[in-house]
Amino acid sequence: MFIITVFLLLSTGLTVNSEIHSLRYIYTAFSKPPRLEGFHEFAALSLLDNRMIDYFDSDHPTKVPKQDWMKERLHDDYWEKGTQSRKSKQQWFKVNIDILMKRMRQNDSDVHVLQWMHGCDGETQPDNTLKFKRGIDRYAYDGNDFLSFDVVNAVWVAAVPAAEPTKRKWDEVQVLKEYTKGYLENECMDWLNKFKNYGEQQLRQASPPEVFVFAKETKIETNMLTCLATGFYSKDITMNIKRNGRVLTVEDELMSSGVQPNDDDTHQIRNSVEILRSDSSKYSCQVIHEATGVDVEKVWGKKHFHILAKLAKNKKTSLESFFAQVKRATERQKPTTSKKRKLHLTDSTRSPTGNIALMRHVVPTHQTCSA
Known part of the structure; x- marks a missing residue:
């Protein structure tokens, strides 16, 4: 070939x-x-x-x-x-x-x-x-x-x-x-x-970000909490993960992908932090995209984890399928009237x-x- x-x-x-x-x-x-x-x-x-x-x-x-x-x-x-x-x-x-x-x-x-x-x-x-x-x-x-x-x-x-x-x-x-x-x-x-x-x-x-907050269960007594924003243009964006209102930094072992390209000139970014399963603190994800006037803060709740942990454990679930299910699960928790957009999850490599x-x-x- x-x-x-x-x-x-x-x-x-x-x-x-x-x-x-x-x-x-x-x-x-x-x-x-x-x-x-x-x-x-x-x-x-x-x-x-x-x-x-x-x-x-x-x-x-x-x-x-x-x-x-x-x-x-x-x-x-x-x-x-x-x-x-x-x-x-x-x-x-x-x-x-x-x-x-x-x-x-x-x-x-x-x-x-x-x-x-x-x-x-x-x-x-x-x-x-x-x-x-x-x-x-x-x-x-x-x-x-x-x-x-x-x-x-x-x-x-x-x-x-x-x-x-x-x-x-x-x-x-x-x-x-x-x-x-x-x-x-x-x-x-x-x-x-x-x-x-x-x-x-x-x-x-029209290129505002879609924002998702989810957690994945690890082998130890922690969860990996992730905030994902995708489908936005222009690329300038601010993303914060907060614990009880305080913005987490690299000193809290916050990890960031940085802004990455999707396959249609829009962009994505994800920040993650490891948290104890026993942690009862309030975690939230804030995304500010000035180009489209978006300033949203989504709160992570324990009920979300119980729904999504089952999805994360399914090794046959692809990354894109996993996030699509994340989207459906979180939308069931809180109705939204926002216009649905295509979900971009990976770099443009195909x-x-x-x-x-x-x-x-x-x-x-x-x-x-x-x-």
């Missing part, structure tokens, strides 16, 4: 936390249907800061949004044109896989794969706009580097001898080199700025899709040239 490994390496970009934002378009085409679950003969996706924002594949040949703000901010004609663009690329890939297979004297007995990734990285400026940092445009064949574009010198670079004929052919097309360089430095950056702003505007509209895939807004000039 070298293809999956290569895809993941190609799609790895820079994160939001580094103040570098990235936009990637990734296309994958097989020489014939791969007969593997989750894979398609042709697929395409777009990644903004490693999060999938749209998707297309040959079994469901329609370009679709993968973020709410993409659906809300981009009109029907954008998706219709995008669908047609994907279909034309699918045909281009089919023709060029055939060319490369003949060039390398390969037959139809094996499945071969051609991949293309292109995009740009931008660095955040004081006015919140992005300045071009680097552009990427490269191809891989059967999981190995094949051809890439040197943006600085505006030439194609062959990674293997089989790519030399393509390099010579494309280098002779001056308009192709000029277009590729201009696209990466300008048009790609325009889309990156636009997508980044669309996503941030939605977050700024791949956006089980498929390998593709995308782009306009048909690139590459598709006017064969390999």
